[in-house]
Amino acid sequence: MLKFIKHHMDSITGIEIYPVISLLIFFLFFVVLFYWVITAKKDYINKVSQIPLENQENDTLS
Incomplete structure (x- = not known):
């Protein structure tokens, strides 16, 4: 199964980006x-x- 997925991922051009x-999105967010x-x-x-x-005080007073 993993070989099947790896083969299809390798066939997609530009996927390494x-x-x-x-x-970068993860790092910039933090x-x-x-x-x-x-x-x-x-x-x-x-x-x-x-x-x-x-909110807790309001709930106990009601």
Whole structure:
């Protein structure tokens, strides 16, 4: 089965670029995410971190 798949993958021209593109997209996503985390304002982080607690308090009061 693996030989069957490998044979068909070898017959497709230009297929060797897809793993490189996938790796670049993966790497760039985490670089951008890391940059966002480093530059995020502390006030925003604190506000968003309180959201689950606010929802839990509202549920218990009802």
